[in-house]
Amino acid sequence: MNTKPKTIAIDGIDKKILRVLTEDARTPILEIARNVGISGAAIHQRLKKLEKSKLLSGSKFVINPKVLGYSTMAFVGVYLDKAANTDDVVKALRRFPEVLECHFTTGNYNLFIKLLSIDNEHLMHLLNKNIQSIEGVLRTESLISLDQQIDRQILV
Amino acid sequence: MNTKPKTIAIDGIDKKILRVLTEDARTPILEIARNVGISGAAIHQRLKKLEKSKLLSGSKFVINPKVLGYSTMAFVGVYLDKAANTDDVVKALRRFPEVLECHFTTGNYNLFIKLLSIDNEHLMHLLNKNIQSIEGVLRTESLISLDQQIDRQILV
DNA sequence: ATTGAAAGTGATATACT
DNA sequence: AGTATATCACTTTCAAT
Numbered sequence: 651m652n653t654k655p656k657t658i659a660i661d662g663i664d665k666k667i668l669r670v671l672t673e674d675a676r677t678p679i680l681e682i683a684r685n686v687g688i689s690g691a692a693i694h695q696r697l698k699k700l701e702k703s704k705l706l707s708g709s710k711f712v713i714n715p716k717v718l719g720y721s722t723m724a725f726v727g728v729y730l731d732k733a734a735n736t737d738d739v740v741k742a743l744r745r746f747p748e749v750l751e752c753h754f755t756t757g758n759y760n761l762f763i764k765l766l767s768i769d770n771e772h773l774m775h776l777l778n779k780n781i782q783s784i785e786g787v788l789r790t791e792s793l794i795s796l797d798q799q800i801d802r803q804i805l806v
Numbered sequence: 807m808n809t810k811p812k813t814i815a816i817d818g819i820d821k822k823i824l825r826v827l828t829e830d831a832r833t834p835i836l837e838i839a840r841n842v843g844i845s846g847a848a849i850h851q852r853l854k855k856l857e858k859s860k861l862l863s864g865s866k867f868v869i870n871p872k873v874l875g876y877s878t879m880a881f882v883g884v885y886l887d888k889a890a891n892t893d894d895v896v897k898a899l900r901r902f903p904e905v906l907e908c909h910f911t912t913g914n915y916n917l918f919i920k921l922l923s924i925d926n927e928h929l930m931h932l933l934n935k936n937i938q939s940i941e942g943v944l945r946t947e948s949l950i951s952l953d954q955q956i957d958r959q960i961l962v
Numbered sequence: 963a964t965t966g967a968a969a970g971t972g973a974t975a976t977a978c979t
Numbered sequence: 980a981g982t983a984t985a986t987c988a989c990t991t992t993c994a995a996t
Binding site for chain 1: 824828830874876909911952956
């Protein structure tokens with residue numbers, strides 16, 4: 651099975667389109683067209699090409715967790731016991747909406763997760779009650795983010 | 807200074823709007839209107855309310871790093887020497903587009919970053935040449951993500 | 963690849979309930 | 980908060996280059 655993605659030729663106009671749309675996904679195509687100086691139909695076709703190549707994999711409105719009261723972000727290394735079924739652990743983690751990312755990683759941890767909590771008390775509850783009680787989880791190690799200085803996508 | 811965000815009342819219709827738009831930021835308002843059974847103007851007004859409350863903080867097209875050849879994601883803990891100017895280190899890190907996130911963290915590390923690389927060789931170069939040579943950086947500890955199983959936003 | 967035009971659809975403001 | 984309506988803007992397709 652060939653899982654290697656198609657390489658795709660991206661020129662300066664594609665880059666402009668991508669940079670505008672990664673900043674604001676609802677920017678009208680015609681506005682981009684006026685800015686780069688080619689027709690709306692051309693931008694439209696380029697967008698289709700970029701979507702077909704999978705370089706653009708969709709668009710999302712961004713929710714600000716702070717407004718929902720989530721003020722604490724943490725990274726948690728998870729140790730599993732040897733007999734643990736990793737897929738089941740991930741499935742269990744997925745049930746907690748606070749878990750935003752979950753990675754299989756090299757190194758000491760089996761899993762590495764990024765999560766949000768309301769406050770430190772909520773974080774403690776998530777770790778000690780929710781996550782620790784998942785079958786197969788031995789222990790966790792946490793790193794609390796006091797402030798996030800960089801948050802972005804890869805540049806094109 | 808009051809930095810606490812305004813609390814905002816969110817009902818079922820708002821949730822539907824948010825869930826649709828966090829999946830696809832370009833979903834037409836009128837399509838959402840047809841689905842929830844109220845007028846487009848009403849959805850439009852609710853959207854304005856959600857944006858004004860900062861619960862919605864924008865929208866982004868999502869770039870698939872794999873298509874650009876970035877196959878490795880890593881988390882890196884950074885130790886700084888006591889005299890280091892943290893802001894300058896962050897500024898230096900920002901110059902490397904591969905650095906997607908940078909956090910001040912509790913615990914042993916001073917900074918914790920998430921980054922993308924083309925392959926392991928590129929990662930080594932980023933760590934040993936680029937990041938290690940930033941003034942104030944003592945050493946780094948890395949965790950490589952072999953596979954990301956969960957990647958999502960907080961649910962409303 | 964890009965264009966211009968045409969047809970369909972969506973966004974937005976306003977006045978009213 | 981919601982609707983109805985009107986106007987303007989945007990999207991999408993297509994034949995032509």
